[in-house]
Amino acid sequence: MSDTHSMVAHQFDDALQQKEASTVGMWVFLVTEIMFFGGLLLAYFIYRTSYPHEFLIASHELNVTIGTINTCVLLTSSLTMALAVHAAQMGNRKGQVILLVVTMILGATFLVVKGFEYAEKFEHHLVPGSSFHFHSEATLQNPGAPEIFFSLYFALTGLHAFHMIIGLGLMTWLLVKAKRGRFSPQYYNPVEVGGLYWHFVDIVWIFLFPLLYLIDRSMLV
Amino acid sequence: MDSTQNVERQSPVDIITDTVREHYLNARYGLKSWLFTVDHKRIAILYLITITLFFFVGGFFATMIRLELATPEGDVVSAETYNKLFTMHGIVMVFFFLIPSIPAVLGNFLVPIMIGARDMAFPKINLLSWYVFVVGGIISFIAIVMGGVDTGWTFYTPYSTVYSNSYVVLTGIGIFITGFSSILTGLNFIVTIHKMRAPGLTWYRLPLFIWSNYATSIIMILGTPVIAITVLLLALERGLGLGIFNPALGGDPVLFQHLFWFYSHPAVYIMILPSMGVISEVVTCFSRRRIFGYKFVAYASLGIAVIGFLVWGHHMFVSGQSAYAGMIFSFLSFVVAIPSAVKVFNWTTTMYKGSISYQTPMLYAMGFIGLFVIGGMTGLFLATLGLNVHVHDTYFVVAHFHYIMVGGAVMGYLAGMHFWWPKMTGRNYPEGWGRFSALMVFVGFNLTFFPQFLVGYLGMPRRYHVYPPEFQVLNVMSSAGASILAVGYLIPLIYLIWSLRYGTRATANPYNATGLEWQTSSPPPVENFYETPIVTEEPYQYSPIEAEKEYALRQKEEINV
Numbered sequence: 001m002s003d004t005h006s007m008v009a010h011q012f013d014d015a016l017q018q019k020e021a022s023t024v025g026m027w028v029f030l031v032t033e034i035m036f037f038g039g040l041l042l043a044y045f046i047y048r049t050s051y052p053h054e055f056l057i058a059s060h061e062l063n064v065t066i067g068t069i070n071t072c073v074l075l076t077s078s079l080t081m082a083l084a085v086h087a088a089q090m091g092n093r094k095g096q097v098i099l100l101v102v103t104m105i106l107g108a109t110f111l112v113v114k115g116f117e118y119a120e121k122f123e124h125h126l127v128p129g130s131s132f133h134f135h136s137e138a139t140l141q142n143p144g145a146p147e148i149f150f151s152l153y154f155a156l157t158g159l160h161a162f163h164m165i166i167g168l169g170l171m172t173w174l175l176v177k178a179k180r181g182r183f184s185p186q187y188y189n190p191v192e193v194g195g196l197y198w199h200f201v202d203i204v205w206i207f208l209f210p211l212l213y214l215i216d217r218s219m220l221v
Numbered sequence: 222m223d224s225t226q227n228v229e230r231q232s233p234v235d236i237i238t239d240t241v242r243e244h245y246l247n248a249r250y251g252l253k254s255w256l257f258t259v260d261h262k263r264i265a266i267l268y269l270i271t272i273t274l275f276f277f278v279g280g281f282f283a284t285m286i287r288l289e290l291a292t293p294e295g296d297v298v299s300a301e302t303y304n305k306l307f308t309m310h311g312i313v314m315v316f317f318f319l320i321p322s323i324p325a326v327l328g329n330f331l332v333p334i335m336i337g338a339r340d341m342a343f344p345k346i347n348l349l350s351w352y353v354f355v356v357g358g359i360i361s362f363i364a365i366v367m368g369g370v371d372t373g374w375t376f377y378t379p380y381s382t383v384y385s386n387s388y389v390v391l392t393g394i395g396i397f398i399t400g401f402s403s404i405l406t407g408l409n410f411i412v413t414i415h416k417m418r419a420p421g422l423t424w425y426r427l428p429l430f431i432w433s434n435y436a437t438s439i440i441m442i443l444g445t446p447v448i449a450i451t452v453l454l455l456a457l458e459r460g461l462g463l464g465i466f467n468p469a470l471g472g473d474p475v476l477f478q479h480l481f482w483f484y485s486h487p488a489v490y491i492m493i494l495p496s497m498g499v500i501s502e503v504v505t506c507f508s509r510r511r512i513f514g515y516k517f518v519a520y521a522s523l524g525i526a527v528i529g530f531l532v533w534g535h536h537m538f539v540s541g542q543s544a545y546a547g548m549i550f551s552f553l554s555f556v557v558a559i560p561s562a563v564k565v566f567n568w569t570t571t572m573y574k575g576s577i578s579y580q581t582p583m584l585y586a587m588g589f590i591g592l593f594v595i596g597g598m599t600g601l602f603l604a605t606l607g608l609n610v611h612v613h614d615t616y617f618v619v620a621h622f623h624y625i626m627v628g629g630a631v632m633g634y635l636a637g638m639h640f641w642w643p644k645m646t647g648r649n650y651p652e653g654w655g656r657f658s659a660l661m662v663f664v665g666f667n668l669t670f671f672p673q674f675l676v677g678y679l680g681m682p683r684r685y686h687v688y689p690p691e692f693q694v695l696n697v698m699s700s701a702g703a704s705i706l707a708v709g710y711l712i713p714l715i716y717l718i719w720s721l722r723y724g725t726r727a728t729a730n731p732y733n734a735t736g737l738e739w740q741t742s743s744p745p746p747v748e749n750f751y752e753t754p755i756v757t758e759e760p761y762q763y764s765p766i767e768a769e770k771e772y773a774l775r776q777k778e779e780i781n782v
Contacts, residue, residue, distance in 0.1 A: 010748075011340035011417070021342040021416040028408045028442060036446035039480055043454070043465060046476055129461045144464050144471025151463045155454065 007187045019189045026193040030200050033163075037204055040159065044152050044211060047145070054145035057138050059215040061126055062153070063117065067213040070113050071205065077106035078202040085195045088178070088188035096178040096191065103198070104171050107164055114161055118154075126150050156208055163201045170194050244647070244744045259344035260747060265330035266645070267351050268321060273714070275317040275358065278365075280707065282310035287669075287703040290696050295686045303686035304371035305387065311374030313365075316396050317358050319630055320488060323495035324441075325354070325406055327637045328434045330645055332410055334738040335428050337419025337756065339748040342412040346405050354402035361395030364388040373684065375485070376452070378466035378477045382459045390459055393452045400449045403491075407441030410434055419737070421756035428736055428760045429518050433498030436522035440487045440494075440529065448484035451477065478540055482533035490529040492626055493593075494522055496633025497564055500586045503636050504568045505761040506734045507583035508575025509768035512761050513567045521560035528557040538609045547606055554604035561597055565590060576768035580732075581655030585636035588663045589629060596624030599674065614684075617677030620670045628666055635662065635713065642717065643727030647744040650724060654716045661709030668702025735762050 012018040048055050080103045087095030118127075125133040127150070134146040174194050177183065183191055245262045255263060285306050289297040298306065329347065333340055341347045364370060370392045372381040381389050414435050418427075455477070457463055464470025466477040505512050512518060534542055534550030568590055577583070599621040602608050612618065642650050672695040677683075681692050688696065730739040741750050 009344075011338065011342065011344060013753075017416060021412050024415055025343060025408060025412045028411050032404055032408070032442045032446050035443050036450055039447045039450035039483075040454075042480070043476060046473065047465075050473075051471070128463050142471055144469075148464055148471055151457075151465055155457070 007182075015186060022189045022193050023196075026196045030196065033200060033204075037156075037159065040152065040156055041207070041211075044156070047148050047152065048215075051142050051145035051148070054139045054142050055149050056216045057136055058134065058146040058149035059212060061121075061124065061134075062213045063120070064213050066113060066117055067209055070110050071209050073106050073110050073113070074202050074205050077103045077110070078199055080106065081195045081198045085188070085191050088183045088191040089185060091183075091185045093178065093181050093183075096183065097175065100171055100175045100178060104168055104175070107168050107171075107198075111161060111164055111168075114157065121150070121154075128154065153212055156212065160201065160204055160208060163204070167194075167198050167201050170197060242742065243746065244742065245747050246647070246744050248747050257348075259340070259348050261329050261333050261341045261344065261347055262645075262745065262749075264347050264351055265326050265328075268325040268329060268354070271351070271355060271358065272318050272321050272326065275313055276710075278362075279310055279313035279318055280710065282306050282313065283703065284707065286310060287700040289686050290688070291700045293688050293690045293693050293696075298686065300686050301371065304373075304684070305369035307684060308371055308373050309365055309369050312361065312370070312392065312396070314626075315374055315488070315492075316399055317361070319492040319626055320403060321354065321406075322492070322630065322634045323499065323637060324410070324434060324437055324491070325350075325402075327430075327499065327634075327641060328410065328437075328495060329406070331641065331738055332413060332431060332434055333417065334741065334745060334749050335431055335736060336414065336417060336422055337737050337750065337754045338413065338417035339750075341409045342417055343409050347409055350402040350405035350409070353405065354399055357395045357397070357399030357402065359395075360398060361392050364391035364395060367391070375481060376455060376477075377481075378455065378458070378474045379468065382455060382466060383469075390456045393456045397449050397452045397456075400445045400452075403441050404445045407438035407445070410438040411442065414438075419754050419756055425516065425519075426756055426759050427519075428498075429501035429512065429515070429522075430495075430498035432519040433494045433501070433522045436526040437491050437494045439523075439526050440491050443530065444484040444487040444491075447480060448488075451480040451484070454480075475537070475540055475542065478537050479533070479542075482536045483530075486533040486536060487526075487529045489622070489625060490525055492630040493633075494525060496589065496630045496637075497522065499633045499637035499640070500568060500589050501564075502734075502736070503582045503586040503640050504571050504590075505763060506640075506732050507580060507586070508572045508577050509763040509765045510571050510575040510761075511759075511763060513570040513573075514563075515759070515761075517563050518567050521563045524560035525557060528553060528560070532557055532604075535604050535609070538606060539613050551604050551606050555601060558597060558601055561593075565594060565597075574765065576765040576772065579656070581650070581652060581659055582636045582640035584656055584659035585632050585639065585662075588659065588666075589632040589636060592624050592628030592632060592663075592666065596621060596628055599624065612677060614682055615677035616673040616681050616683055619683050620673035620677055623670045623673070628670070632662070632666075635659070638713075638717070640732075641738070642720070643731050644738055644743045644745070646721055646724075647727050648720045648724035649727050649731065650713075650720045651716050654712060658709050658712040658716075661705060661712065663709075665702050665705030665707070665709045669699050669706050670702070672696070672698040672702075735760060 008015050008018050012021065080099050084096050084099035084103060087099055121127055125131055128147050132147050132150070134150075136146070139146055171194065174191055177190065245260055255267065258264060258267075285298065286303070289295065289303055289306075295303070329341075367388055370385070370387040370389055372385050372387070372389060376389065376393070414427075414431060454463075454465055458465055458467065464472040466472045466474050468474055501512060501518060532550055532554045534546055535554045538547050538551075568586075599617070603612065603618060603621055639650060639655055642648070676692050676695040676699075679692065679695075681688055727743040729742045731743075732739075737750075737754055737756070738745075740754060
């Protein structure tokens with residue numbers, strides 16, 4: 001198919017080289033992303049070790065039910081994304097479009113729910129800054145610690161949400177291309193690479209959810 | 222072994238000698254053809270122009286600093302202005318000149334050509350990296366013009382987050398954005414080197430410049446995101462009054478230092494590793510010998526990149542980190558000297574019994590080796606826990622890192638700029654002026670920074686604009702050296718620009734060097750090669766015996782005439 005051939009950019013010799021280059025490129029980028037979140041997670045571990053008690057109490061302010069629902073939503077979106085990649089591999093144009101749309105809807109749902117959670121934190125004066133107010137007898141020894149917890153909460157989940165927004169933008173671009181039938185069993189690496197990114201964002205949440213929401217669940221037993 | 226291997230190299234031909242031959246510079250004209258180019262060679266030129274501007278901005282701040290320090294009193298600028306001068310000198314030189322210098326200019330130009338590729342793996346991302354760099358640079362420059370920043374280039378908290386009355390956030394945003402240009406360049410290099418090599422170009426046939434840029438890219442992609450998130454937290458903390466690094470709110474300022482140096486120490490290797498790559502190319506070419514211990518030099522680059530990530534704590538010996546951490550960081554800092562020393566020994570051994578000619582790039586390279594040894598050895602002084610307490614935050618430290626970053630990185634950059642200038646522009650630089658400027662830079666540099674070792678060891682602290690009168694002699698020597706150094710930097714700026722119009726036309730391979738970049742014409746065509754080269758041998762197939770024979774024959778001819 002001459003159309004497939006024109007998909008190879010001028011700097012590459014063939015489609016295989018192009019596919020491998022884009023896959024390696026995305027993996028290298030994800031390594032960068034791990035280090036990006038890594039800096040924040042280091043700060044989290046330092047303060048969680050310094051203020052274990054205060055972190056535990058502060059994390060009680062997070063809504064585990066909503067967090068669990070959102071985790072399910074996001075995991076499902078990873079499933080539909082994986083299926084979208086499969087559809088692209090199979091050359092199933094309609095399948096790609098539907099699955100990409102479903103993935104985007106699930107991603108957007110996650111963000112909307114996250115938005116409501118943020119709004120609730122605003123109402124309870126749990127957003128770090130001048131209006132922050134956290135009253136608990138239990139944290140009097142280290143009065144600054146709850147605010148540090150919420151600073152890290154907003155930094156980590158905010159950065160995660162930002163990555164999801166970029167992911168949604170990426171998927172819009174993929175959707176347009178998929179609709180036009182640009183992907184084929186010979187050329188589907190943009191969908192695959194986009195999927196890699198989406199799974200990464202998902203995995204970040206898999207770490208954030210227990211670190212922020214589930215700190216003391218084992219102690220309830 | 223080398224001497225018996227008299228490989229008859231076919232001298233590379235100028236493929237088309239016609240002067241109107243199409244190449245990457247004259248293929249298209251106009252501003253648009255440059256601003257929207259995806260050609261790695263043109264992007265390299267864009268970077269070259271941008272970082273040269275920043276170099277002279279940073280140089281201006283340095284000039285003001287040395288002017289102020291010519292006398293013990295604070296008579297040129299106020300203490301506040303002085304704080305801003307050394308801060309902005311550091312920020313501009315580190316983030317906007319040294320880090321992009323060799324990778325973004327020479328690396329961008331040479332990596333695809335040296336591996337026989339038509340372009341980078343991701344040409345559009347390559348162009349994007351330049352735009353990101355320019356946006357970050359403009360934002361930081363706006364911060365400078367609006368009044369600057371006075372925290373030191375290290376942005377230590379809580380001074381930077383709570384007390385400083387300068388444009389910390391704006392500068393931080395500039396650095397944050399610029400970091401992504403570095404990440405994108407590193408990503409592009411790694412993928413390009415892995416996936417775009419010409420047929421037959423195995424890893425052990427790669428030029429050492431590629432190995433060192435590969436090692437640099439690893440640091441760029443692993444380290445830069447950490448400084449990005451650190452600067453982001455710093456800006457949030459200053460903007461919203463968070464307490465992550467503020468001890469008054471339960472935060473830990475030492476955590477900031479850990480995160481900062483986790484990037485900023487490896488960043489020194491981002492500056493020096495590509496220079497080492499240049500030196501490996503230049504020393505072999507002008508000694509007409511194969512590199513001594515190719516694999517050792519190659520793996521030393523990776524070794525420096527890896528160990529370089531584990532030594533950051535030596536910046537914090539007096540910051541209140543534990544004594545045990547200090548001991549381990551001290552030990553590891555000694556360990557990182559081993560691969561660095563391997564390189565120095567291998568370069569000198571390469572020169573031994575070589576047929577050496579002292580052209581400009583070689584003069585810079587030899588200057589690099591000498592200055593790097595002094596910079597590296599004084600680094601070991603500083604890595605020693607006890608001595609560090611004595612000289613911490615003195616001019617001894619300032620002298621040490623300038624020996625690495627200016628004596629090392631900038632000398633390497635200038636060696637490379639001269640070495641590949643004919644390839645990049647198709648014009649030769651004037652050799653006499655080149656040698657003269659190399660000498661000026663070497664003399665000026667040593668006169669500037671060697672006295673700083675002495676004055677630092679005697680106890681003069683860094684970052685003060687007044688000092689006791691007994692330090693004046695050494696400071697005047699330093700300021701005098703700085704003016705020689707400044708002239709040494711201005712001369713190449715003038716003659717290199719001059720050579721674009723009036724320089725003699727360069728042949729494809731003016732030094733009779735090996736390496737794929739010399740197999741194509743000067744300047745190279747848009748897609749680098751007329752046909753994809755096939756590589757069948759290791760790099761640096763030079764023969765000192767052949768070179769000596771040629772030299773002897775030339776001498777004889779001259780006598781006969």
